[in-house]
Amino acid sequence: MNLSKKFNFDTKREMSLNFMILVIMVSWFWSIPTTTCALAAKQEENHKLRFDKNGEFKILQVADMHYANGKNTLCLNVLPSQNASCTDLNTTAFIHRMILAEKPNLIVFTGDNIYGHDSSDSAKSMDAAFAPAIESNIPWVAVLGNHDQEGSLSREGVMKYIVGLKNSLSKVNPPEVHIIDGFGNNNLEIGGVQGTVFENKSVLNLYFLDSGDYSKVPTIPGYDWIKPSQQLWFERTSANLRNAYIKGPAPQKEAAPGLAYFHIPLPEYASLDSSNMTGVKMETYSGDGISSASVNSGFFTTLVGAGDVKAVFVGHDHLNDFCGKLMDIQLCYAGGFGYHAYGKAGWSRRARVVVASLEKTDKGSWGAVKSIKSWKRLDDQHLTGIDGEVLWSKSTPGSSGKKQIGGN
Numbered sequence: 468m469n470l471s472k473k474f475n476f477d478t479k480r481e482m483s484l485n486f487m488i489l490v491i492m493v494s495w496f497w498s499i500p501t502t503t504c505a506l507a508a509k510q511e512e513n514h515k516l517r518f519d520k521n522g523e524f525k526i527l528q529v530a531d532m533h534y535a536n537g538k539n540t541l542c543l544n545v546l547p548s549q550n551a552s553c554t555d556l557n558t559t560a561f562i563h564r565m566i567l568a569e570k571p572n573l574i575v576f577t578g579d580n581i582y583g584h585d586s587s588d589s590a591k592s593m594d595a596a597f598a599p600a601i602e603s604n605i606p607w608v609a610v611l612g613n614h615d616q617e618g619s620l621s622r623e624g625v626m627k628y629i630v631g632l633k634n635s636l637s638k639v640n641p642p643e644v645h646i647i648d649g650f651g652n653n654n655l656e657i658g659g660v661q662g663t664v665f666e667n668k669s670v671l672n673l674y675f676l677d678s679g680d681y682s683k684v685p686t687i688p689g690y691d692w693i694k695p696s697q698q699l700w701f702e703r704t705s706a707n708l709r710n711a712y713i714k715g716p717a718p719q720k721e722a723a724p725g726l727a728y729f730h731i732p733l734p735e736y737a738s739l740d741s742s743n744m745t746g747v748k749m750e751t752y753s754g755d756g757i758s759s760a761s762v763n764s765g766f767f768t769t770l771v772g773a774g775d776v777k778a779v780f781v782g783h784d785h786l787n788d789f790c791g792k793l794m795d796i797q798l799c800y801a802g803g804f805g806y807h808a809y810g811k812a813g814w815s816r817r818a819r820v821v822v823a824s825l826e827k828t829d830k831g832s833w834g835a836v837k838s839i840k841s842w843k844r845l846d847d848q849h850l851t852g853i854d855g856e857v858l859w860s861k862s863t864p865g866s867s868g869k870k871q872i873g874g875n
């Protein structure tokens with residue numbers, strides 16, 4: 468984020484009308500026939516990711532690295548005693564430590580990966596920013612923030628570059644749609660444990676969306692939003708995944724749980740306060756401490772309607788690191804990660820970890836996802852873990868629906 472003003476326009480009615488028109492238009496552009504070949508290739512690619520033999524899949528979220536020129540780029544908002552020796556290389560060191568400590572199955576970078584404005588070469592900045600992920604050989608995905616395109620590459624250029632980097636699972640856009648707003652919209656299917664009846668099913672679905680940068684509509688100031696074309700793609704993808712999941716082998720009653728990752732928070736994040744969140748909301752530049760778009764494009768409603776997404780993960784507001792539940796969807800921040808991003812001196816940079824765990828079947832094999840837990844780690848001497856919590860757990864017939872407290 469970088470806007471000092473917050474504007475409040477109530478244009479919800481116009482937005483919903485626009486939404487209807489766009490839905491109709493976008494339907495026209497949707498490619499109806501998908502070749503068997505493309506489907507098979509997609510399945511093969513998607514099944515590269517699966518739960519491990521311990522029945523777990525772990526995701527490390529890195530928000531707002533704001534990487535620029537490595538050792539020549541100084542840190543912002545660190546203690547005076549840390550000021551002299553702190554550069555982008557501290558961001559690099561933090562990712563290395565997080566990867567070693569958590570050994571995630573996937574790393575997700577949720578935008579403002581580079582701070583284009585201060586970068587002398589966007590490609591070089593990305594090489595350095597993603598180097599720890601690439602070196603670790605762990606698959607990774609990145610979405611775009613509002614600062615990634617401010618350097619020598621456009622948003623499309625940045626995403627194309629990310630797609631070409633080693634072990635990147637990002638796509639410029641989903642191959643099955645002809646027209647969609649933004650770059651890097653994509654989904655990943657996480658397969659069940661190999662050798663189990665769930666091995667060919669996606670038991671956890673990840674959605675990545677481009678929440679844009681700044682509004683292009685002259686009468687609407689402020690940040691961008693997730694467009695109808697993207698929401699339509701999400702709805703169709705979610706419905707297709709649900710259909711596949713409830714069919715055999717091992718037919719299920721409900722959709723597999725989903726997680727959504729993007730950069731700019733939804734306006735609904737503002738409905739949470741300290742009484743119903745885990746973590747903190749410390750941003751102060753706007754009234755409600757949430758810098759979302761000044762209009763509501765309805766993506767939260769779309770998520771509630773689809774029903775599979777249990778948690779949303781964003782960055783953008785570096786001093787917010789909470790999760791809080793609204794209508795059975797956890798709205799989460801990771802908290803600022805990068806040292807060349809504004810922060811708060813004495814308040815450690817941090818990262819969020821999410822782990823999904825499978826249930827044991829009657830036959831002692833691994834089944835569907837049982838719970839999704841999360842915690843954060845601080846970039847202090849011991850990488851202190853904080854705010855462990857259960858974000859979601861599968862409701863079992865006859866249970867009260869109460870969630871256990873646990874986590875890290």
Ligand SMILES: *[C@@H]1O[C@H](CO)[C@@H](O)[C@H](O)[C@H]1NC(C)=O
Pocket residue numbers: 541545546547550551
């Ligand atoms: C930190 O160092 C930079 C560059 O030397 C300087 O511009 C900045 O004012 C310093 N900040 C503090 C808090 O000492």
Ligand SMILES: *[C@@H]1O[C@H](CO)[C@@H](O)[C@H](O)[C@H]1NC(C)=O
Pocket residue numbers: 545549552553554556557
């Ligand atoms: C940045 O890294 C240097 C070199 O390892 C270290 O001395 C310094 O304490 C780090 N600064 C912060 C804020 O972590």
Ligand SMILES: *[C@@H]1O[C@H](CO)[C@@H](O)[C@H](O)[C@H]1NC(C)=O
Pocket residue numbers: 663664665666667716
């Ligand atoms: C999963 O797909 C592979 C390859 O098509 C097949 O050999 C295997 O039997 C399938 N597993 C299940 C549980 O259906």
Ligand SMILES: *[C@@H]1O[C@H](CO)[C@@H](O)[C@H](O)[C@H]1NC(C)=O
Pocket residue numbers: 738739740742743792793794
């Ligand atoms: C959180 O609590 C506040 C009252 O402190 C309430 O106004 C708000 O609606 C609650 N939000 C949710 C999502 O439960």
